[in-house]
Amino acid sequence: MKYREVARKLKALNCQELPRRAGGSHRKWFNPNTQQSSVLPDWGNRDLKVGTLRSALRQLGIDWDVFNKT
Incomplete structure:
Protein backbone atom coordinates (compact mmCIF):
# COMPACT_ATOMS: atom_id res chain seq x y z
CA MET A 1 0.00 0.00 0.00
CA LYS A 2 1.38 3.39 -0.97
CA LYS A 11 -7.50 10.96 7.87
CA ALA A 12 -10.78 9.05 7.60
CA LEU A 13 -10.01 7.59 11.06
CA ASN A 14 -9.62 11.13 12.48
CA CYS A 15 -5.79 11.08 12.64
CA GLN A 16 -3.83 14.23 11.88
CA GLU A 17 -0.53 14.67 10.08
CA LEU A 18 1.69 16.93 12.17
CA PRO A 19 3.55 19.76 10.42
CA ARG A 20 7.07 18.94 9.31
CA ARG A 21 9.87 20.85 11.00
CA ALA A 22 12.61 19.78 8.62
CA GLY A 23 13.12 17.90 5.40
CA GLY A 24 13.21 14.16 5.07
CA SER A 25 11.09 11.28 3.90
CA HIS A 26 9.19 10.53 7.12
CA ARG A 27 5.97 12.09 8.38
CA LYS A 28 4.57 12.15 11.89
CA TRP A 29 0.94 11.28 12.60
CA PHE A 30 -1.14 11.92 15.72
CA ASN A 31 -4.32 10.15 16.85
CA PRO A 32 -6.35 12.56 19.04
CA ASN A 33 -8.61 9.71 20.23
CA THR A 34 -5.74 7.84 21.90
CA GLN A 35 -3.28 10.75 22.29
CA GLN A 36 -0.59 8.64 20.59
CA SER A 37 1.72 9.42 17.69
CA SER A 38 3.82 7.51 15.17
CA VAL A 39 6.12 8.09 12.22
CA LEU A 40 5.51 6.73 8.71
CA PRO A 41 7.92 6.82 5.78
CA ASP A 42 6.75 8.69 2.67
CA TRP A 43 8.49 6.85 -0.17
CA GLY A 44 6.35 8.25 -2.97
CA ASN A 45 5.36 5.47 -5.37
CA ARG A 46 7.03 2.67 -3.39
CA ASP A 47 4.81 0.45 -1.27
CA LEU A 48 5.17 0.54 2.51
CA LYS A 49 6.11 -2.79 4.07
CA VAL A 50 3.23 -4.45 5.87
CA GLY A 51 5.23 -4.83 9.10
CA THR A 52 6.12 -1.13 9.11
CA LEU A 53 2.49 -0.15 8.55
CA ARG A 54 1.15 -2.53 11.21
CA SER A 55 3.69 -1.28 13.73
CA ALA A 56 2.73 2.36 13.09
CA LEU A 57 -0.96 1.52 13.45
CA ARG A 58 -0.27 -0.28 16.72
CA GLN A 59 1.57 2.80 17.99
CA LEU A 60 -1.40 4.98 17.00
CA GLY A 61 -3.83 2.65 18.77
CA ILE A 62 -5.68 1.64 15.59
CA ASP A 63 -6.80 -1.95 15.02
CA TRP A 64 -5.60 -3.54 11.77
CA ASP A 65 -9.11 -4.76 10.83
CA VAL A 66 -10.62 -1.31 11.41
CA PHE A 67 -7.94 0.25 9.23
CA ASN A 68 -8.56 -2.20 6.37
CA LYS A 69 -12.33 -1.64 6.45
CA THR A 70 -11.89 2.13 6.05
Missing part, protein backbone atom coordinates in the same frame (compact mmCIF):
# COMPACT_ATOMS: atom_id res chain seq x y z
CA TYR A 3 1.74 6.30 1.47
CA ARG A 4 -1.09 8.29 -0.15
CA GLU A 5 -3.57 5.46 0.42
CA VAL A 6 -2.43 5.12 4.05
CA ALA A 7 -2.73 8.89 4.58
CA ARG A 8 -6.27 8.90 3.16
CA LYS A 9 -7.33 6.08 5.50
CA LEU A 10 -5.70 7.68 8.54
Whole structure:
Protein backbone atom coordinates (compact mmCIF):
# COMPACT_ATOMS: atom_id res chain seq x y z
CA MET A 1 0.00 0.00 0.00
CA LYS A 2 1.38 3.39 -0.97
CA TYR A 3 1.74 6.30 1.47
CA ARG A 4 -1.09 8.29 -0.15
CA GLU A 5 -3.57 5.46 0.42
CA VAL A 6 -2.43 5.12 4.05
CA ALA A 7 -2.73 8.89 4.58
CA ARG A 8 -6.27 8.90 3.16
CA LYS A 9 -7.33 6.08 5.50
CA LEU A 10 -5.70 7.68 8.54
CA LYS A 11 -7.50 10.96 7.87
CA ALA A 12 -10.78 9.05 7.60
CA LEU A 13 -10.01 7.59 11.06
CA ASN A 14 -9.62 11.13 12.48
CA CYS A 15 -5.79 11.08 12.64
CA GLN A 16 -3.83 14.23 11.88
CA GLU A 17 -0.53 14.67 10.08
CA LEU A 18 1.69 16.93 12.17
CA PRO A 19 3.55 19.76 10.42
CA ARG A 20 7.07 18.94 9.31
CA ARG A 21 9.87 20.85 11.00
CA ALA A 22 12.61 19.78 8.62
CA GLY A 23 13.12 17.90 5.40
CA GLY A 24 13.21 14.16 5.07
CA SER A 25 11.09 11.28 3.90
CA HIS A 26 9.19 10.53 7.12
CA ARG A 27 5.97 12.09 8.38
CA LYS A 28 4.57 12.15 11.89
CA TRP A 29 0.94 11.28 12.60
CA PHE A 30 -1.14 11.92 15.72
CA ASN A 31 -4.32 10.15 16.85
CA PRO A 32 -6.35 12.56 19.04
CA ASN A 33 -8.61 9.71 20.23
CA THR A 34 -5.74 7.84 21.90
CA GLN A 35 -3.28 10.75 22.29
CA GLN A 36 -0.59 8.64 20.59
CA SER A 37 1.72 9.42 17.69
CA SER A 38 3.82 7.51 15.17
CA VAL A 39 6.12 8.09 12.22
CA LEU A 40 5.51 6.73 8.71
CA PRO A 41 7.92 6.82 5.78
CA ASP A 42 6.75 8.69 2.67
CA TRP A 43 8.49 6.85 -0.17
CA GLY A 44 6.35 8.25 -2.97
CA ASN A 45 5.36 5.47 -5.37
CA ARG A 46 7.03 2.67 -3.39
CA ASP A 47 4.81 0.45 -1.27
CA LEU A 48 5.17 0.54 2.51
CA LYS A 49 6.11 -2.79 4.07
CA VAL A 50 3.23 -4.45 5.87
CA GLY A 51 5.23 -4.83 9.10
CA THR A 52 6.12 -1.13 9.11
CA LEU A 53 2.49 -0.15 8.55
CA ARG A 54 1.15 -2.53 11.21
CA SER A 55 3.69 -1.28 13.73
CA ALA A 56 2.73 2.36 13.09
CA LEU A 57 -0.96 1.52 13.45
CA ARG A 58 -0.27 -0.28 16.72
CA GLN A 59 1.57 2.80 17.99
CA LEU A 60 -1.40 4.98 17.00
CA GLY A 61 -3.83 2.65 18.77
CA ILE A 62 -5.68 1.64 15.59
CA ASP A 63 -6.80 -1.95 15.02
CA TRP A 64 -5.60 -3.54 11.77
CA ASP A 65 -9.11 -4.76 10.83
CA VAL A 66 -10.62 -1.31 11.41
CA PHE A 67 -7.94 0.25 9.23
CA ASN A 68 -8.56 -2.20 6.37
CA LYS A 69 -12.33 -1.64 6.45
CA THR A 70 -11.89 2.13 6.05
